[in-house]
Amino acid sequence: MTADIYTLDASSRDYDRIAGALAYLGDNWRDHPDLDRAAKAAGLSPHHFQRVFTRWVGVSPKKFVGALAHDAAREAIDDGACVLDAAYEAGLSGPGRLHDLFIAHEAITPGDARRRGAGLQFHWGVAPSPFGDAVLLIAPRGLSAMAFADPDVERGFADLEARYPAAAYQRDDTLARHWAERIFAPGSAEKLPLALYGTPWQRQVWRALLTLKPGETTSYKSIAEQVDSPKASRAVGAAVGANPVSWLIPCHRVLASNGKLTGYHWGVERKRAMLAYEAARR
Incomplete structure (x- = not known):
């Protein structure tokens, strides 16, 4: 209880200092302001600002600006802009930096995003x-x-x-049956190739899920601690929910902190069946 109260109080105290910085970054993100300029807008030293901003927002100021730039570029591409125009819309110097931005946020290139899968x-x-x-x-x-x-x-x-x-x-x-037989083969230890698309944060959470052994369960809080973000349980929950590959990336092994089954994209009853299936074979 003490930790929850402290977190709530700290968030409230930080708000007034962060609100100005958020407004500044929201107005000036196309210039990609450095840490010193953003900290000045918040009236804090760069080191203190980095720590307070990351605690309150959940990502660093640099990643926050990158997310705004990525959203603008993605919207431009979805509206039919070429890669070069999308780069300029995001305040970037050229397609090379836009490529890096899309790889970081979506694990695909801006060309792939613009094509929306065309050619695949x-x-x-x-x-x-x-x-x-x-x-x-x-x-x-x-x-x-x-x-x-x-x-x-x-x-x-x-x-x-x-x-x-x-x-x-x-x-x-x-072909689907062939893959299913490989996936669900009893005792199969074969490592199947996965072609996943997600943000670096999502992939980090999915990698943590892959460390869980059959029959083993964990909590969102434990996964957050494993990826060095102990206060990010809610963000972990979102990444777990975005898992595109059921069973192989075992999001069904994540329970609430009180041990209860929580929502599962394919139904709580299926989640319960999966856990029972694994427990019986363990």
């Missing part, structure tokens, strides 16, 4: 699994997503297709 070939299919029919999305480099088909196959596929609406999709249930 995905196979998708439906296969049985121990937890009902699974919908798999397979990229040339590996498995990109696996969901469950409830309430119907087409809706399950539409959820995955929305990631790359301009990509080419070919249904191949035989």
Whole structure:
């Protein structure tokens, strides 16, 4: 209780100092102001400002500006701008810096984002699994997503297709079954290639999930501590919820701090079945 009260009080105290900095960065992010200028707007030393801002916002001032720039560039690209124009819209000197920005935030290039998957070939299919029919999305480099088909196959596929609406999709249930057999083979220790797209923060959380052994559970708080962000339980929850590959990246092993089952994208009952399935085989 003391820690919660302290966190709430600290956030309240920090607000007045951070509000001015947020307004300054919101007005001037295209200039990509350095730490000294942002700290001056908050009336703090650079070192103190870095610490207070990161604690209150959850990311560093530099990452906050990068997120604003990325959002502006993404909006420009979605509106049809070329990569060069999107770079200038984001206040960047050229396509090279825009490329780095998109890799950091989406793990794809701005060209890929502009094409919205155009030129990419995905196979998708439906296969049985121990937890009902699974919908798999397979990229040339590996498995990109696996969901469950409830309430119907087409809706399950539409959820995955929305990631790359301009990509080419070919249904191949035989290939999907081949992958499902590899994924759910009893005692299989095979490391399957994954072609994942997510922010660095999401990938960090997903890597932490991959360290969990079958039958082992953890909490959002524990994952936050594992990725060196002990106060970021809520952000961890969002990253866990964004996991595109069920079962293999075992977000079903994350429980509330009181040990209770919490929301699961594919249903709490399925989450309970997964944990029971693993426990029985452990």
